[in-house]
Structure formats: structure tokens, C-alpha cells
Amino acid sequence: MKLIFLHGLGQSADSWKEVQDLLADYPSEALDLFPSGVGTYQEAKERIYQHLSKETEPFVLVGLSLGLHLHWSFQVLRYQIFRPWFCQDVH
Numbered sequence: 001m002k003l004i005f006l007h008g009l010g011q012s013a014d015s016w017k018e019v020q021d022l023l024a025d026y027p028s029e030a031l032d033l034f035p036s037g038v039g040t041y042q043e044a045k046e047r048i049y050q051h052l053s054k055e056t057e058p059f060v061l062v063g064l065s066l067g068l069h070l071h072w073s074f075q076v077l078r079y080q081i082f083r084p085w086f087c088q089d090v091h
Contacts (some may be wrong), residue, residue, distance in 0.1 A: 001058050004030035006048065008065025015064075035065065045070055 003026050013030035017079040018076040021026050031051060048070055052061070063070055 001026070001060055002055075003060050003062055004052070004055075005030040006061065006063040007031075007033060008066025008067055013066075028046055033070070039068075045073065 003020075003023065005013070005019070005028065007013060008013045013032045016028075016030035020030065029042065032049060033048065035047075038047055040045050052059075
């Protein structure tokens with residue numbers, strides 16, 4: 001199962017590099033919350049939502065600080081962004 005990492009405020013996707021190296025047996029990616037052109041929390045949230053909605057396989061979302069806040073906001077919407085076959089196993 002793929003791991004998707006969301007960093008905290010003042011960090012970048014590179015902040016997860018060491019963790020990704022330690023978990024090299026698992027497929028993973030770390031997303032930048034504020035790449036060029038994304039300046040607000042709402043823009044970051046929409047960008048991440050769009051990315052997650054395109055995932056075709058089950059994944060684990062891991063967040064730190066602001067990334068965790070985004071993670072929890074997606075939990076409210078999880079039945080819309082996760083595939084139904086995955087949601088059945090999430091309690």
C-alpha cells in the first residue's frame with residue numbers, strides 16, 4: 001500500500017526524505033503543499049484533494065502539523081476521495 005506524506009508549515013516534501021528512506025520497502029511519495037502558484041491554505045487543500053482523487057490504489061495518508069490538519073479535513077470527505085472498496089476497510 002502506498003504511503004503519501006504531507007509536510008508541515010515551513011517545510012517541504014523533502015522533509016520526509018529520511019522517513020521515506022527508512023520505509024524504502026513501501027511505495028511512497030511526499031507532496032509539496034505550496035509549490036509555485038499555490039499561496040493559500042484553500043489552494044493547497046484543493047490541489048492535494050485533486051491529487052488524491054486521482055489515486056487508483058489504496059493509500060495511507062500521513063501528515064505532520066499542517067499536513068495533519070489537511071489529513072483530518074480529508075477524513076471528513078473520505079467517502080468522496082477514497083474509492084468505495086477502500087472505504088469499506090476504514091473505520
